[in-house]
Amino acid sequence: MRPHSKWLYRLQRFMVGRYGQNDHLNRFMNYLALALLIVSLFVRTGWLILAAIVLLVLTYWRLFSRKIYRQVAINRGFERVWLPVIRPFQRLRYQVTQHWHYKFFRCAQCQARIRIPRHHGHVRVTCPKCGHQFDART
DSSP, X not given: OOTTXXXXXXXXXXXXXXXXXXXXHHHHHHHHHHHHHHHHHHSOOHHHHXXXXXXXXXXXXXXXXXXXXXXXXHHXXXXXXXXXXXXXXXXXXXXXHHHHHEEEEEOTTTOOEEEEESSOXXXXXXXXXXXXXXXXXX
């Protein structure tokens, strides 16, 4: 698509002054709607499909809303509840990815945690806190 096409210009003009953000609440409602649609394939009840459609309509209503401050406030209220729920899982994911790429050691003198990239063989590690040196294998 050309960057200066009429259609793109009209879309940009339409979205001026609208919320238009895929924030945490919108993503949560989209994923929940998708999950409800998948469950409705196996459990034949119409209310699951209806609930998914209502969630999608609500998501698009928030997306095209002109009341930006209200949508930001609603999202902050949702994050106040949602982020403490998912924070342990985010930390676990971060630790798993860190341990995949790095090996962690403790300094014998000051007990500082030292992170060394993996797959470098035998290395001489210097503690950045106290300067103690020791040999380690990554």
